[in-house]
Amino acid sequence: MPLQEHSWYDHVRLKRVFVTDGTRHQVVLVDVRKLLVCADRDNTDYVLKPVAEWHSGKVRGIREFLDPDNTRVPQMPYVTISTRRAPGLLGWVGLEREGVVAFRNGQHRARYLAEAGARWFPVEVHEREALLLRELCGAADDARTVVRATSLNSGGGV
Template sequence: MLSPEPHSEVATDGDPVWIVPLPRHSHYDHVRLKRVFVDDGTRHQVVMVDASKLLQCANRDDTDYVLKSVDDWHAGKVRGIREFLDPDNARIPEMPYVTITQRKRRSLMGWLGIEHEGVVAFRNGQHRARYLAYAGAEIFPVEVAEREAELLISLCGVNRP
């Protein structure tokens, strides 16, 4: 069962802010996130993602920048991201910004061109995404180029009954 879905509010500067509940976090119960690209002409879209699906796709990224789980971070890194995301801060952090592609799955069926899997790469916000999931966020917003939004929705989007 998915936790309560994030909702949006409007900041004092008029831009939307997404409130993401953190049910397993002892320091605060939510975070606020804003868009990376606020200008409508940037051709980016906000997509609500299932945290576990997104991170599963991100773990397939074969570049050299896939983070370990939060449990493996040093204490200073954990404290730093916790302070950065603190909703009492005046500055509202940006939501993660991702790209997504699809590749043949490494299996016999993949070699036959039948099975595919999603691969997410973070342009920005990988620490935020992993920490949000660690703190219990099952759903949160990310920003993606419009041309990749449908693929992200199909592979990592929130499926509600």
């Protein structure tokens, strides 16, 4: 995944969480901003503070963890998505809904990548939620072209 505002490296590699056949999970390329807007709506008390408010050891650790020179390729974030009534009159009468993303794994990675200038990245989601995730948080079609070119230039991985 290309990073546009990161002084340490210009891309990261991510691998699938569920790799065996029959896992019933799909990879969805998401728009980082849309994903984090939905994630900020999660009311489970596990929404992280902005990266600028993390302690320096946490920032250094995630930076080293995501370094593309590491032999261990990190897993892509794993999420769930649902909808709820949107605030306001249209939500109250049930006409408007908003997406809510919860991270099962990878929230630190996602927020760090956003801070580092990633515009898109892949996440894994259960197949029954993949269509909703694409609809509410999916990346633009041109993102696939950029990601594919970056993957080829960096020697594989996503």
